[in-house]
Amino acid sequence: MKIFSALLLLFSLTACGFEPLYVQKKQESLWYFGGEFDTSISTEMAKIKVQTIADRFGQELRNDLLDMITPLGVPARPTYRLVVDVEPIEITQQAMRDDITATRERVRYKVNYRLLSAESSEVLVSGDSIAYVSYDILANPYSTTFAKKKTQTDAAKIIANDIALRIGAYFHARFSKGNVQ
Numbered sequence: 001m002k003i004f005s006a007l008l009l010l011f012s013l014t015a016c017g018f019e020p021l022y023v024q025k026k027q028e029s030l031w032y033f034g035g036e037f038d039t040s041i042s043t044e045m046a047k048i049k050v051q052t053i054a055d056r057f058g059q060e061l062r063n064d065l066l067d068m069i070t071p072l073g074v075p076a077r078p079t080y081r082l083v084v085d086v087e088p089i090e091i092t093q094q095a096m097r098d099d100i101t102a103t104r105e106r107v108r109y110k111v112n113y114r115l116l117s118a119e120s121s122e123v124l125v126s127g128d129s130i131a132y133v134s135y136d137i138l139a140n141p142y143s144t145t146f147a148k149k150k151t152q153t154d155a156a157k158i159i160a161n162d163i164a165l166r167i168g169a170y171f172h173a174r175f176s177k178g179n180v181q
Contacts, residue, residue: 041171046070048115048167049078057109057152058086064160069167080124084113084163094134105148106134109155113163115170125170129162131155 048069053062061084066074069082087110093102108130115125133155135147 041168041175044079044171044175045164045168046072047075047077047079048082049075049080049118050082051084053084053086055086057089057156058084060153060156061086061111061160064156065163068160068164078118081116081118082113082163082167083116084111086111102137104134104136106132107148107151107155108132109152109159111159111163115167125167127166129159129166131158131162133158 046069050062050065050069053059065082065084090108090110092106092108093104094106095104096102110128110130112128113126114123116123131154133151135144135151138144138147
């Protein structure tokens with residue numbers, strides 16, 4: 001029964017038009033797992049230089065972006081530049097006690113990003129990404145500080161993943177239409 005369920009899931013994915021984001025099929029007639037792949041999308045993404053981002057959150061965000069976009073290291077001659085600007089962090093107190101002290105805080109991290117051509121500074125992709133995270137305010141200040149740092153790290157990963165996916169989708173659309181520049 002489990003094998004039947006797995007096969008049904010596999011066939012339903014192939015029927016829905018699912019295709020990998022970071023690779024292209026070289027031949028239209030072959031299934032993805034049986035054919036050869038063109039990795040030009042991930043190769044093109046590896047040509048992005050991620051600019052330095054201010055403060056500790058920006059440093060964590062940049063490190064996550066480097067891990068996702070350029071896992072083999074910073075390119076020697078980048079074709080693109082990724083500029084990320086962090087907006088001020090918004091903290092909202094939640095779950096108020098009878099004495100009007102909060103037991104939880106929700107934090108909003110928002111960044112604006114632009115993927116630029118390194119030669120002409122033309123904006124290729126731009127947008128913003130938002131992450132909402134929260135943590136409990138505990139009796140122990142150390143635990144609260146640790147929870148706050150953990151949510152900052154989580155928000156950086158969420159935003160980095162969102163930006164990397166959007167840039168990957170841009171290159172996927174560009175390469176799949178055959179209009180490679």
